[in-house]
Every structure is written in structure tokens, then in C-alpha cells.
Amino acid sequence: MNANRVITALGTLLVPAAMSGAAEMRFPPPDFYSAYTLPDLYMPPPPTSNGMWDAVILFVALSITTWMVFQARSRRGLFLMSIFSVAWFGFYRTGCICPVGSTQNVMAGLFLPDVGVSVVVLSFFVMPLLFSLFYGRVFCASVCPLGAMQELVAIAPIRISPALERVLSMGKYIYLGLAALGVATGAGFLVCRYDPFVGIWRMGHSYGMLLAGGVILLLGVFVARPYCRFMCPYGVLLGWMSRFSKYHLDIPPSPCVSCRLCEDSCPYNAIDMPTPQHLKEDPEVGKKRLRGFVFASPVIIAIGAIVGYMMYEPLSRMHPTVTLSEQIAAEDVGLLEVNSSLETETARGLDRTTEQLHSEAMAIRENFKTGGAWLGGFLGLIVALKLIGLSKVPKLDVYTPHKETCFSCGRCYPYCPVEAEPTIA
Amino acid sequence: MKESVRETKHPWLAGIAIAAIAGAYFFFLGTSSYREPGANLQYDITQYTEIDDIETRWEELDEIPLDLDSPRGMAVQGDRLLVAGTNAIAVLDAHHNEIERYAFEGEPNCLAIAPDGTMFVGMPNEVQVLNADGSAGSRWTDFADRSYLTSIAATDKNVFIADAGKHVVYRYNWDGERKVEIGRRNDDLDVPGIEVPSPYLDLAVNDEGHLWIVNPGKLGLERYRPNGDIVTSWYHPTLELHGFSGCCNPTQITFDKSGNLVTSEKGLVRLKKYEVTAGDFQELVMGHKTFPKEQSVRDIAVDAEDRILVLDPRTDTIRVFGMKESADVATTT
Amino acid sequence: MSDWAKVDRRDFMRATAALGFAGAAYAVSGDKIDEEVWQLDPNKCTQCGRCTTHCVLNPSAVKCLNQFNICGYCDMCFGYLQPGSRAIDTGAENQLCPTAAIKRTFIEDKYYEYIIDEESCIGCAKCVNACLVFGNASFYLQIRQDICINCNECSIAKACPSDAFEKRPISDPYMYLTGDLESTRSTPEPEPALPKDFFIQQ
Numbered sequence: 024m025n026a027n028r029v030i031t032a033l034g035t036l037l038v039p040a041a042m043s044g045a046a047e048m049r050f051p052p053p054d055f056y057s058a059y060t061l062p063d064l065y066m067p068p069p070p071t072s073n074g075m076w077d078a079v080i081l082f083v084a085l086s087i088t089t090w091m092v093f094q095a096r097s098r099r100g101l102f103l104m105s106i107f108s109v110a111w112f113g114f115y116r117t118g119c120i121c122p123v124g125s126t127q128n129v130m131a132g133l134f135l136p137d138v139g140v141s142v143v144v145l146s147f148f149v150m151p152l153l154f155s156l157f158y159g160r161v162f163c164a165s166v167c168p169l170g171a172m173q174e175l176v177a178i179a180p181i182r183i184s185p186a187l188e189r190v191l192s193m194g195k196y197i198y199l200g201l202a203a204l205g206v207a208t209g210a211g212f213l214v215c216r217y218d219p220f221v222g223i224w225r226m227g228h229s230y231g232m233l234l235a236g237g238v239i240l241l242l243g244v245f246v247a248r249p250y251c252r253f254m255c256p257y258g259v260l261l262g263w264m265s266r267f268s269k270y271h272l273d274i275p276p277s278p279c280v281s282c283r284l285c286e287d288s289c290p291y292n293a294i295d296m297p298t299p300q301h302l303k304e305d306p307e308v309g310k311k312r313l314r315g316f317v318f319a320s321p322v323i324i325a326i327g328a329i330v331g332y333m334m335y336e337p338l339s340r341m342h343p344t345v346t347l348s349e350q351i352a353a354e355d356v357g358l359l360e361v362n363s364s365l366e367t368e369t370a371r372g373l374d375r376t377t378e379q380l381h382s383e384a385m386a387i388r389e390n391f392k393t394g395g396a397w398l399g400g401f402l403g404l405i406v407a408l409k410l411i412g413l414s415k416v417p418k419l420d421v422y423t424p425h426k427e428t429c430f431s432c433g434r435c436y437p438y439c440p441v442e443a444e445p446t447i448a
Numbered sequence: 449m450k451e452s453v454r455e456t457k458h459p460w461l462a463g464i465a466i467a468a469i470a471g472a473y474f475f476f477l478g479t480s481s482y483r484e485p486g487a488n489l490q491y492d493i494t495q496y497t498e499i500d501d502i503e504t505r506w507e508e509l510d511e512i513p514l515d516l517d518s519p520r521g522m523a524v525q526g527d528r529l530l531v532a533g534t535n536a537i538a539v540l541d542a543h544h545n546e547i548e549r550y551a552f553e554g555e556p557n558c559l560a561i562a563p564d565g566t567m568f569v570g571m572p573n574e575v576q577v578l579n580a581d582g583s584a585g586s587r588w589t590d591f592a593d594r595s596y597l598t599s600i601a602a603t604d605k606n607v608f609i610a611d612a613g614k615h616v617v618y619r620y621n622w623d624g625e626r627k628v629e630i631g632r633r634n635d636d637l638d639v640p641g642i643e644v645p646s647p648y649l650d651l652a653v654n655d656e657g658h659l660w661i662v663n664p665g666k667l668g669l670e671r672y673r674p675n676g677d678i679v680t681s682w683y684h685p686t687l688e689l690h691g692f693s694g695c696c697n698p699t700q701i702t703f704d705k706s707g708n709l710v711t712s713e714k715g716l717v718r719l720k721k722y723e724v725t726a727g728d729f730q731e732l733v734m735g736h737k738t739f740p741k742e743q744s745v746r747d748i749a750v751d752a753e754d755r756i757l758v759l760d761p762r763t764d765t766i767r768v769f770g771m772k773e774s775a776d777v778a779t780t781t
Numbered sequence: 782m783s784d785w786a787k788v789d790r791r792d793f794m795r796a797t798a799a800l801g802f803a804g805a806a807y808a809v810s811g812d813k814i815d816e817e818v819w820q821l822d823p824n825k826c827t828q829c830g831r832c833t834t835h836c837v838l839n840p841s842a843v844k845c846l847n848q849f850n851i852c853g854y855c856d857m858c859f860g861y862l863q864p865g866s867r868a869i870d871t872g873a874e875n876q877l878c879p880t881a882a883i884k885r886t887f888i889e890d891k892y893y894e895y896i897i898d899e900e901s902c903i904g905c906a907k908c909v910n911a912c913l914v915f916g917n918a919s920f921y922l923q924i925r926q927d928i929c930i931n932c933n934e935c936s937i938a939k940a941c942p943s944d945a946f947e948k949r950p951i952s953d954p955y956m957y958l959t960g961d962l963e964s965t966r967s968t969p970e971p972e973p974a975l976p977k978d979f980f981i982q983q
């Protein structure tokens with residue numbers, strides 16, 4: 024009640040004052056009889072060139088990790104590198120800006136006409152992807168502070184069934200889609216807002232986010248890298264790149280002897296096993312099923328788009344203007360007390376009338392119809408692709424890391440008994 | 449360095465535990481919010497806005513809409529009311545209908561009308577004289593760049609012009625010659641100096657011909673002779689009802705028909721009446737409740753029927769306050 | 782790793798794809814390639830107080846400043862004094878600022894300079910609010926760029942009810958009440974000396 028009063032007093036006094044204040048601005052200070060002169064304002068410049076240095080350090084870290092993955096083949100080295108990344112990119116540089124978040128800046132540059140992306144941000148976005156295109160997800164191995172943090176706590180990982188893994192990993196596509204929607208409609212940077220660890224690195228954030236970060240670390244002890252596998256939107260892009268990578272980590276340095284020793288080493292379900300004999304089915308059956316899914320995919324995409332379109336209303340609530348307009352409308356019809364929140368209180372005092380606000384919100388809703396359809400279509404496409412992928416029974420003879428989902432973490436190195444062929448090493 | 453993956457013996461239990469942890473994660477995400485600024489970080493002056501929540505003898509009678517761009521100055525002559533806005537003066541009759549309109553050039557700050565009907569329009573650093581028939585008269589432009597004229601009063605001999613920018617009041621004669629600068633600090637003459645921290649500096653001449661000038665920084669009034677000698681002064685710096693608050697108040701003054709001072713303030717907008725010579729507080733006319741969102745008002749005036757007119761910047765209208773019918777029982781505080 | 786150093790046609794395609802991809806990303810990013818930082822527009826701020834509580838840093842990277850050429854150098858500075866304080870003195874109980882960050886310095890008779898000590902200010906906007914209501918509105922909030930860690934999404938920006946935050950090029954990272962930096966510097970024109978007998982004539 025007290026708080027309410029304070030807010031009322033605040034609202035009534037300040038809001039209009041802010042508007043009528045402009046007229047007073049040009050009023051000169053008093054004439055001083057003494058020799059007093061007005062002090063200049065001290066305006067410390069932002070630390071420049073930091074960004075460029077960060078990019079350089081990122082490049083070096085990526086190079087070292089690549090070397091560890093391919094040449095040194097050292098799990099210990101990658102582990103130490105993870106510690107460095109958490110310490111440097113996480114705690115020292117407080118996590119911003121990271122390649123994961125830079126996805127949104129780049130999308131903003133793509134979608135919004137008046138937004139640009141600085142060279143530093145762009146290089147943060149592009150560098151890990153390029154490395155991924157050539158060497159697989161070395162960025163995830165031990166450079167990404169988010170991944171490294173989870174890699175370090177994953178001390179008692181349990182296996183998750185591949186089917187569950189597949190279902191849950193849809194999460195990251197949804198997150199990527201929502202993040203894109205958020206950027207395109209101007210709702211904000213969801214990935215940054217819900218970044219689980221940035222609060223821990225800065226030792227300050229809302230309590231909820233700190234707790235969420237703690238909880239996901241706790242989860243990460245048993246379910247290794249939950250954020251990476253089920254949420255990370257940048258991981259989607261890295262995975263796509265990695266799928267076509269020129270080189271990729273191999274479990275055995277030379278021909279696999281199918282000793283099955285590495286089978287249990289990967290907590291990420293990223294090792295493709297040799298196809299068991301009884302699963303090797305008649306290729307005609309497989310082809311038929313594949314054909315079926317290929318023909319069904321436009322339907323799946325269309326259904327996705329339609330569902331996404333129909334979801335525009337709840338989706339649009341991620342835009343603050345829409346929520347604000349809904350709140351004000353609810354207040355106006357008496358569902359909520361008038362000036363029930365600081366936001367509505369302030370909004371009512373601003374120059375913008377509530378009608379303008381409502382029509383702005385309506386326009387944003389319209390955008391969410393289109394955006395929702397795109398989002399749904401995108402998810403439909405992913406589902407279709409996954410189904411098509413599923414219906415192709417791999418014909419593998421050796422244990423191979425799955426290029427898209429393998430984080431190149433090197434956990435499997437120590438398991439493989441095959442020695443490197445001396446001629447190569 | 450060999451890390452191993454465990455096969456769970458109880459996949460369902462593990463699944464439930466994981467689901468619970470994941471649920472907690474989303475719960476914390478969803479409810480995550482920052483601590484809101486507490487009461488000790490909020491500027492709370494409710495206790496002072498409540499001071500004037502009292503019953504007064506006054507009520508709002510009318511609100512006059514104006515067809516003017518940023519109306520800023522008012523002047524009353526007989527039962528005619530003149531309002532100056534950008535490029536025009538609107539003349540309203542006793543029923544508040546516009547009967548005439550005079551044109552000039554500029555964005556005025558203040559307006560005065562002399563007994564013979566000559567009008568003086570004050571811009572930030574210029575005064576334009578309009579003859580009684582509305583035709584353009586002379587223009588006085590001998591003001592400094594940093595001048596900011598905020599108030600004019602015209603008697604049959606003199607024109608007093610308040611310059612908030614230069615912190616001084618000028619006495620001009622009708623020919624536009626500057627005669628005296630009033631209110632500049634002068635220790636020999638015990639003139640304390642007008643302190644003007646913000647662009648509000650008002651003056652008024654009462655029926656006895658006394659020139660009263662607000663000293664806003666000192667939160668009171670000073671009476672001067674036309675030659676610049678100070679006669680008397682009173683200051684009331686307090687947030688209590690009988691005084692003036694903030695850095696600089698009152699912002700506007702005028703006199704009612706019985707010679708009492710009417711003031712208005714900025715910050716907490718209050719209309720009050722004072723006995724002018726000693727500065728004794730008489731009554732509150734209207735308080736913060738009536739002007740909840742105004743930071744200040746543009747001008748005040750008293751019309752022929754002793755009603756108080758307030759030029760409200762929020763609504764760009766003139767609000768008219770009069771005595772309640774049943775106000776014979778004095779409820780003066 | 783037998784093909785470590787071999788470059789084949791698919792590599793060229795990959796490289797071309799990568800370059801094209803980088804180039805396209807660069808092209809769409811427009812010509813605003815300056816790095817950007819967050820800043821708040823003091824003319825939009827409504828002093829809600831969230832700048833103190835919603836910054837990821839503690840104390841906040843938002844601090845209060847006094848733009849001197851607007852300041853009235855008031856004796857009764859309500860940005861400085863607790864409303865209702867009887868005495869105008871520097872006793873902590875009479876100060877409005879919860880951290881006593883505002884320093885009052887005597888300049889000359891009835892004029893005082895108010896400077897905010899950046900170390901102690903927590904950016905609560907209490908004084909900004911008071912100065913706006915009762916004074917000249919010369920206090921204002923600003924993100925101090927030497928403190929701010931420039932979050933990709935400023936968490937105050939998201940919470941600010943008056944939408945006062947925006948991104949600015951790193952070369953011009955501050956916003957002022959009156960416009961550009963130059964407009965904060967204007968010194969008053971010198972007062973002409975008056976003839977002593979000016980007051981006595983007539």
C-alpha cells in the first residue's frame with residue numbers, strides 16, 4: 024500500500040514535469056561576481072579497442088583448440104582450455120559479447136533496416152562458424168564460455184535415450200526461431216535476456232536468473248551440457264556448418280577396430296554406432312519410407328506455418344509494447360486497477376496517447392502473424408528434415424562421431440586403444 | 449583423464465529428477481525479476497502534497513478553451529480578458545467569447561495592458577507595443593542575448609519589465625527608454641539582489657501604485673520604489689502551507705480586487721492569498737489536488753468579478769476559480 | 782589425417798561459400814560499422830529508480846550528473862536537501878541523497894555549486910526527480926562508459942518504463958540535457974560594470 028502511494032506520488036509529479044521541463048533548459052546560470060567559471064563535465068570515453076582485442080583472443084583460442092583437437096589430441100589440454108575460456112571470456116570479460124549472443128545482432132542487421140553490425144560483433148559471429156566449416160565444432164569444444172562452464176561441471180553424466188535426445192533437441196530450433204522472431208519484431212534479445220550464466224560471471228543479476236544459472240549447472244552435473252544440447256541457438260548454426268566440415272575429430276587416430284570401448288564415453292549421444300546386422304533392412308522399404316516423408320514434408324511445413332500463424336497472439340506478448348497495451352486496455356475496462364504497474368503509470372504520462380499505443384501494438388501483432396508463420400514453417404521444415412534423416416538407416420561399419428552434434432570435447436580420446444600410425448604422427 | 453558415462457539403473461527416476469530440475473529452471477526463468485527500487489530510493493513528497501488536501505472556500509467554476517498556440521500571458525482590463533499566444537492576442541468578453549484578435553510577431557512570455565488600453569507584449573528579449581486599437585506600435589529591443597523577459601506591468605507613466613535572464617527589473621518610460629534597473633545587488637543601498645535560479649520572475653503593481661517584485665531565490669517578495677530603492681521585503685522559505693518551497697517561488701503574483709496578493713508556485717502548484725505588506729498568509733485557494741500534473745502554471749490573473757484565472761500549461765486553457773456560494777463561513781486556515 | 786595438407790576442389794567451394802557468407806553478412810550489416818554502446822536519453826527519463834536496481838552491476842553503471850550551465854546554483858537546492866529539513870546545512874540527515882553523494886560548495890553569497898561524487902552515487906534518480914520538480918532540472922542520469930560493461934542487451938533498457946535507452950556509436954557515447962557536448966559548456970556573458978550613480982538618478 025505504501026509502495027502504491029509512493030508510485031502514485033511519483034507518477035503524478037514527475038511524468039508531466041519531464042515533458043514541460045524542456046522549456047527551462049536554456050535558462051542561463053547566475054552571473055557570478057567572483058571569478059567562478061562553470062566546470063566542464065567529465066566524460067570518460069568508453070574503453071576502445073577492447074573489442075578488437077577480444078576478437079584476436081577468440082581467434083587464438085580457436086586456433087589452439089583446433090590444434091588440441093587434431094594434433095595434440097589431448098582431452099586434458101581441452102579441459103584446461105575450458106578453464107581458461109570460463110575465466111577469460113566468462114568471468115573477466117563478463118560474457119559480453121559472445122558469439123552466441125552475436126547471432127541476434129547479425130539477425131538484427133539482416134531484418135531491421137536501420138540497424139548495423141560492427142566489425143567486432145560480426146567477427147565474433149563468423150569466426151566460430153568458419154572454424155566449424157573446416158574443423159567441426161571446435162568452438163564448442165572449449166572456447167565458448169557457456170559450453171566450457173557446462174563441460175567443467177559434467178562430472179557424473181548419465182546417458183539419455185537417443186529418442187528423448189532427439190525430442191529435446193528440438194528445443195534449440197524453437198529457441199533459435201523465437202530469438203529470430205524477437206529480433207525481427209523488435210521484442211528484444213531473448214538469448215541475452217535468458218542467458219543462464221552471464222549473471223554468475225558478473226556476480227549480479229536478478230535473483231531468478233542467478234538461480235536459473237545455478238539450477239542449470241546442477242542439472243549439467245548429470246545431464247551433460249543441457250543448454251548446448253537442448254537450447255543453444257548458435258549451436259544449431261554451428262551444427263549445420265560442422266555437418267559439412269572439411270575435417271572432423273576422429274575417435275581413433277587410425278582405422279577403428281570396432282572394439283566398442285568408446286561406446287560409453289560420450290555423454291552427448293554423439294557417437295554413431297556401427298549399424299547392427301539385424302537392422303540392415305531391405306533398401307526398398309527404406310526408400311519407400313523416405314519417399315513418403317519427402318512428399319509429406321510440404322504438408323508438415325504448411326501445418327507448422329498455420330499453427331505458427333494462429334499462435335500470433337500469445338507470441339506477440341513477448342513484445343513489451345503489446346503487453347503494455349494489453350495492460351492498459353485491461354485497466355481501462357476495469358480488469359486491473361488503474362496504474363497497476365510502473366509501466367502503465369509511466370505510459371499514461373507520456374506524450375503518446377493510449378490510442379496511439381494500441382494502434383502501435385496492433386501493428387506489432389500483425390508482424391507477429393507473419394513472423395509466427397515463418398517460425399512455424401521453419402520448425403515444420405526441421406521436423407520434416409529430421410524425419411527424413413531418421414528414415415535413412417545409416418550404414419556404418421565403424422564408430423564415428425556425429426559431425427553435427429559432436430562438440431569435439433575429446434572425452435572419447437582416452438578410450439580408444441588404437442595407436443596412431445607412426446608414419447602420420 | 450578418463451571420464452565415463454553412467455547407465456542409469458532407474459531411468460524413470462532419473463527422468464523425473466531431471467524433469468524436476470528442468471522445471472525449476474524454467475520456473476526461475478519465468479519469474480526472474482529484479483528487485484524494484486525500494487521506498488528509500490524513491491523521492492516521496494506525498495506528505496507535502498497532502499498538506500493542501502484541505503477544504504477551501506474556493507471552487508473551480510469554469511474552464512475556458514483557447515484558440516491560441518502556446519498561450520503564455522494574460523492581462524485583464526475591465527471585463528475584457530486578453531491572452532497572448534504565438535503571434536496573436538485573443539480578446540475575450542465577460543462571457544469568455546472571443547471578440548477580437550490582434551496580431552504581432554513572435555512567441556510571447558508575458559502581456560500587460562495599460563489603463564489606456566495600450567498593450568505590451570514581452571518576448572524573451574524584445575517588447576512589442578500594440579496600440580489600443582491593436583495596431584503595431586514601437587518595438588523595444590535593447591535587451592541582451594541572455595535576457596529572458598518574464599513579466600511586464602504598465603502604469604500610466606512607467607513600464608516595469610522583469611528580466612529573469614539578467615536577474616533584474618527594468619523601468620522603462622512609455623517612449624521605450626530604459627530609466628532604471630531595479631533589484632541588482634547593491635550593498636550600499638541594502639538591495640539584496642534578485643536571485644533567479646529558474647526562468648520565473650514576476651512583478652506586479654497594486655492599486656496603490658506599489659511595485660512588488662518576487663525574489664524567487666529567497667522565496668519571498670520585495671517592494672521597490674520606481675527609482676530602485678527597496679522599501680520592504682518578506683521571505684517565507686518552508687514547505688509548510690504558509691510559505692514557499694523549492695529553489696524559487698512564488699512564480700506568479702497578482703493582486704485581487706481588495707488589494708491582497710495572489711500567488712502561485714511551481715513544484716507543488718498552490719494558489720494562495722497573502723496580505724501583501726507584511727506577508728501574512730491568508731488562505732489557500734487551490735492546491736496540488738487541483739493541479740496534480742502541472743509543474744507550474746503559465747500565468748495568473750484576477751478578473752473584474754474577483755475570480756482567479758489560471759493559465760494551465762497542461763490543458764492550454766484558462767481555469768477559473770471563484771468563491772463557493774456558501775463560503776461566507778470563513779474557513780481560513 | 783592423411784589428407785591434412787591436401788586441397789581439393791571441394792575446399793575451394795567451401796572457402797568460396799565461407800567468404801560469400803561472411804561477405805553477405807558484412808553487406809547486410811549496413812554502413813554503421815562503428816561499435817555501439819548503450820546510453821540513456823535524460824530528456825526521456827522519468828526517474829523511476831530502476832537504473833539503480835536493474836543494472837547487472839552493483840552499484841549501477843548509471844550515475845547522476847549536474848549539467849552546470851542549467852543549474853541555478855540554488856541555496857535551497859531540493860536535489861540536495863531532504864524536503865522539510867529545517868536547516869540548510871550539510872548534516873547527513875538533511876541530505877536527500879541516500880548515499881550522501883552530492884557535494885555542496887560555497888561559491889559566493891547565496892550561490893552554491895553541487896557536484897556529484899561518482900564513487901558514491903548509485904544512480905537512484907532521487908535528486909534528479911527533486912531537481913526536476915522543484916529546481917531547474919539540471920541533474921540528470923547517464924551511463925558512465927568507463928563503468929558500463931556494455932551488455933549486448935542492457936538489462937535496464939529492457940526495464941526502463943519510459944524507453945529512454947538507445948545504442949549510440951562508441952565515438953559519441955553520451956547524451957546531455959541540452960543536446961551536444963558543446964551546449965553544456967556555455968559560460969554566461971560577463972556582466973557589464975554599472976555606474977555607481979545609476980541607482981540614484983531620478
Ligand code: SF4
Nearest residue numbers: 163167170251255258
Ligand atoms: S552449443 Fe552453444 S552454448 Fe554450447 S558450446 Fe556450442 S555455442 Fe556454446
Ligand code: SF4
Nearest residue numbers: 289424429433434435
Ligand atoms: S569427441 Fe565427440 S564422439 Fe568423442 S566423446 Fe566427445 S562428443 Fe563424443
Ligand code: SF4
Nearest residue numbers: 826827829830832941
Ligand atoms: S529506468 Fe529509465 S525512467 Fe527509470 S531512472 Fe532509468 S532512465 Fe529513468
Ligand code: SF4
Nearest residue numbers: 878902903905906908
Ligand atoms: S540521489 Fe541518487 S542519483 Fe542523486 S546523487 Fe544520490 S545516489 Fe546519485
Ligand code: SF4
Nearest residue numbers: 836929930932935936
Ligand atoms: S549495459 Fe549492462 S552494465 Fe551498462 S548500464 Fe546496462 S545493464 Fe548496466
